[in-house]
Each structure stands twice: as C-alpha cells, then as structure tokens.
Amino acid sequence: MLTTTKKKGLKAKKSTFRKVSEWLHLWLGLASGIIVFIVCFTGGIWVWRYEVWRYTEKHWYVEAQQKPYLAPSKLVAKSRTYFKTQHITADTLTGMKYWKPGRSVTLDFVLPEQQRAAIYMNPYTGEILKDQRGQSAADNFFIFIRAGHRFFWLPKKIGSPLVGSACIIFVITMITGLIWWYPKKWTKKAVKDSFTVKWRAKWKRLNIDIHNVVGFYAVLFVLALTLSGIFFTFDWFKKGTYKALTWKNLSAEHTDPGSDTTVRSASPLFPEDLIWNTLIRKYDGSFGSISINIPAKPSSAYETTVYFGDGTLLYNKAVNFFDQKTLQVLPPVSQHDQPYEKLSAGEKLFRMNFDIHTGQILGLPTKILAFFACMIGASMPVTGFFIWYNRKWGSKKRRIKRPEYHLNLEK
Structure with missing residues (x-):
C-alpha cells in the first residue's frame, strides 16, 4: 500500500539565540538604515578634506626656502600696514599659526564690528597671500558634510544623540x-559561499x-570607525573608554594654568617673538x-600647541603655557595637555581616537582603508534593505511541493 508522509529533519531547528539575533539584525537595521547610510557616506567624503583643500586653497602653500621665517612681530606689523590701506585702524590679534616649510603662516584678527580676518602670509617675505573674511566654498562644503555626519543636518541637541544612538544600533x-x-x-560549499562573492x-x-561576504571582510574596520565615532556623542562612553584604557577618571578637557596677576612689571614689547624663539630652540x-x-584676559596665559608629523595629526602634540608678564613656562594642568611621550599606552590610544576615526593615523594607506570602510558601511543598509524586500515582496517562482511516496510494509 502507498502512503504519503512528510520527510522530517531536512532543516535543523534554529536556536532561540539565533532567532533573536536574526530578528534584531533585521529590524534594528531597517530602523537605523537611513541614518547609518548618511553617516558612513559623509564620513567617507570627509576623509579627503585635506586633499581637496590642497587644490582649492592655493594660499595655504608657498615655495620652501633655505632661510628662517620672519618673527611674529614683523608679520603682525606687515598685516597692520595692510589693514591701514583697507582703512581699518583697530584690530586685535587673537592667534597665529606657523607650519613646516612649504606652508604659509596664518594670523587671526578680530576687526571692528566683530568681523574676523584670517591673513595668510609668506613666512619668508611677509607677502600677504589672502585676506579671508569668511569661509571658502570648500570650507562650506565640508562644514555641510560634517553637519550630516555628526548631526544628520539637525540641531545639535537633537542630531547628535540621534546619530550616536544609530551608531550603537x-x-x-x-x-x-x-x-x-x-x-x-x-562544509566545502558553506565555506565557499561565506568567503567568496x-x-x-x-x-x-x-x-x-x-552584504554578507564583503560585510564580513570589512566588519572589524567598520566597527573601529563606529566605536571611535560614538566617543564624540556620549560623554558616558568617552569617560568609560578612558577608564577602561587607563584605570583613571577623565578630567576636564582643557585647563588654563593662568598667569600671575600680582606681577606689575610689563611683559616684553614683543612677547610672541620670545615665545616663538623659545619653541624653535626647544623643538629644533x-x-x-x-x-x-594670544590671551584674552589678564589672568590667562599664552597657550602654544606644537603638532608633529605633517601638522594635521592631533594625537602627537606638545602644549606649552607662558605667563603673560614674565613669559615663564607654566606646566600643563590638564592630563589632555601632557606631552605625548609621557603618556601611558592606554592614554596614547585614547588620544589617537580622532586620528583613528578620520583615517589619518598612518597617512594615505589608512585614509584609503577608512574611505572603503565607510563606503562598505554605507552599502550595508542598502543591500540589507533589498535582501529583505526581495524576500518579502520580490517576484518568486512558485514551487510545487510534491509528496514523497514509499511502500508501507507494515500493512
């Protein structure tokens, strides 16, 4: 006699753990997909900001020469002579930035009516290369990109926790x-399917x-970029990371040691020159x-920051403070201002966070790696959505399930 029976045990049952994991992957991915896409895509673009600026901001660069830079006082004097030709008789110097040979020097001024000017100059001749009163087109573009990356183009109080939460998801x-x-x-087939596109x-x-294979190969890099990004949104995550790396509590980001206001003797005529010469001798x-x-208050100190490498890496820095009146070197108060070489391994890794997140930690190779990690991260919500859509609503060929027949010898 012929009977029909269903073949059992062809498909192993999934564990509850696996079911829950797959459910979370699907619905959390769908819920956060658009935000993750924007954050990753804009992050990949922002990686190349310095390369874009190199071609758009020509006034950043000069021909390197085998002679010393002009002292700050000479550059300030040339800037103020230029301001007089623009009928500007009042200005306040707020800061200056020298670069390694091949880059221009920048002097920042506050002008009447709270207008700000960044004067780019040739450090060898004092020639004014650009008087920039606002943001350039490239600056505005990357400000827009960063606003999408950090805040999803929403007000900071709303956008920042939204982006941070999406990153956790x-x-x-x-x-x-x-x-x-x-x-x-x-099995051999499973290995091939899991590791080959x-x-x-x-x-x-x-x-x-x-989605599956490329996502697997990129997951560690995308995880590193995502975790280092959460660092900038949630203070609890930042403090917790610091505690886990150093076994210390995170102090205030920056603390001015302050100048001695009881000293009555006036500071030298050109204190910036003495500070500049001190730093040049110290770092050779x-x-x-x-x-x-430049300190804005009588109680504030001169603050100087020396970055090494190409000057764009933020982790390897040396912060020095100078008393306004005596120009005596003041030791840093905040742990964030301590010399890099004196930090513990955990503190060094903590300080590297920004450079790791932006991919500039080891220069061009890690920038390329960060770019592809961002683009793969951006692709994951898109490919995942299409997988879900095709399985739920995509056109499928209906397969007719045929019963299996076999002889029942018991009857």
Whole structure:
C-alpha cells in the first residue's frame, strides 16, 4: 500500500539565540538604515578634506626656502600696514599659526564690528597671500558634510544623540550580522559561499554576497570607525573608554594654568617673538605646525600647541603655557595637555581616537582603508534593505511541493 508522509529533519531547528539575533539584525537595521547610510557616506567624503583643500586653497602653500621665517612681530606689523590701506585702524590679534616649510603662516584678527580676518602670509617675505573674511566654498562644503555626519543636518541637541544612538544600533547589527553569517556547518560549499562573492551571479545573488561576504571582510574596520565615532556623542562612553584604557577618571578637557596677576612689571614689547624663539630652540625645527594663542584676559596665559608629523595629526602634540608678564613656562594642568611621550599606552590610544576615526593615523594607506570602510558601511543598509524586500515582496517562482511516496510494509 502507498502512503504519503512528510520527510522530517531536512532543516535543523534554529536556536532561540539565533532567532533573536536574526530578528534584531533585521529590524534594528531597517530602523537605523537611513541614518547609518548618511553617516558612513559623509564620513567617507570627509576623509579627503585635506586633499581637496590642497587644490582649492592655493594660499595655504608657498615655495620652501633655505632661510628662517620672519618673527611674529614683523608679520603682525606687515598685516597692520595692510589693514591701514583697507582703512581699518583697530584690530586685535587673537592667534597665529606657523607650519613646516612649504606652508604659509596664518594670523587671526578680530576687526571692528566683530568681523574676523584670517591673513595668510609668506613666512619668508611677509607677502600677504589672502585676506579671508569668511569661509571658502570648500570650507562650506565640508562644514555641510560634517553637519550630516555628526548631526544628520539637525540641531545639535537633537542630531547628535540621534546619530550616536544609530551608531550603537549599527554596532549591534554588525555583531548580530556576524552571528547570522556564521555557517551552521563548515562544509566545502558553506565555506565557499561565506568567503567568496559570485561576481557573475544575477543581481539578487550578487546583492546578498556583497552584504554578507564583503560585510564580513570589512566588519572589524567598520566597527573601529563606529566605536571611535560614538566617543564624540556620549560623554558616558568617552569617560568609560578612558577608564577602561587607563584605570583613571577623565578630567576636564582643557585647563588654563593662568598667569600671575600680582606681577606689575610689563611683559616684553614683543612677547610672541620670545615665545616663538623659545619653541624653535626647544623643538629644533622638527615640527609640523606651531600655533600661538594670544590671551584674552589678564589672568590667562599664552597657550602654544606644537603638532608633529605633517601638522594635521592631533594625537602627537606638545602644549606649552607662558605667563603673560614674565613669559615663564607654566606646566600643563590638564592630563589632555601632557606631552605625548609621557603618556601611558592606554592614554596614547585614547588620544589617537580622532586620528583613528578620520583615517589619518598612518597617512594615505589608512585614509584609503577608512574611505572603503565607510563606503562598505554605507552599502550595508542598502543591500540589507533589498535582501529583505526581495524576500518579502520580490517576484518568486512558485514551487510545487510534491509528496514523497514509499511502500508501507507494515500493512
């Protein structure tokens, strides 16, 4: 006699843990997808800001010469002579920034009616290369890109926690995605499917492979960029990261040691020159950039920051303070202003966070890596959405399930 029975045990049951992981991956991914896409895409563009500025901001660069830079007082005098030709008789110097050979020097002034001017000058001749009173087109573009990356183009109080929360969700979806990706059995076919993209497959299959396989290869890099980004949104995450790395509590970001207001003797006529000469002797010309901030209050100190390398890396810096009256060197108060070489391994890693997040930690190679990680991160919500859409509403060929027949010998 022929009977019909269903074949059992063809598909192993999923564990509750796996079901929950897949559910979280799907719905959290759909909920945060648009924000993750914008954050990753804008982050990938922002990686190349210095390369764009190199071609758009020609006044940033000069021909390097084998002679010393002009002292700050000479550059200030030339700037004020220029202001007189513009019928500007009042100005306040707020800061200046020298760079390594090949870059112009910048002097920042506050002019009447709270107008600000950045004067770019040739450090060898004092020639004024540009009087910039506002943002350039490239500056405005990257300000727009950063606003999308940090705040989703919303007010900071709303956009910042929204983006930070989406990044936390993205971390969860990456972890649950790894669980979903992990093969149940490590057969030869499963290994091939898990680690190989079928580039010649139809677009639905290719879309799945890009989401699963490319996502797997990039997950560690995307995780690093995402976690380092959450750092800038939530203070609790920042303090917790510092505590985990150093076993110390995070102090205030910056503290001015202050000048001695009881000293009555006047400071030298050109204190910036003495400070500049002190820094040049101390660092023997091995710097990427040197900035000198002019104190706005009698109780504030001169603050200088020396960056090494090409001057754009923020982790390797030396902060020095000088008393307004005596120009005596004042030791840094904040742990954030301590010399890089004196930090512990955890403190060094903590200070590297921004340079890791932007991909500039090791120059061009890590910028390229960060760019591709951002673009892959941006693709994940898109490919994931199409996988979900095709499975739920995509055209499918209906398969007729045929019952299996076999002889029942018991009757």
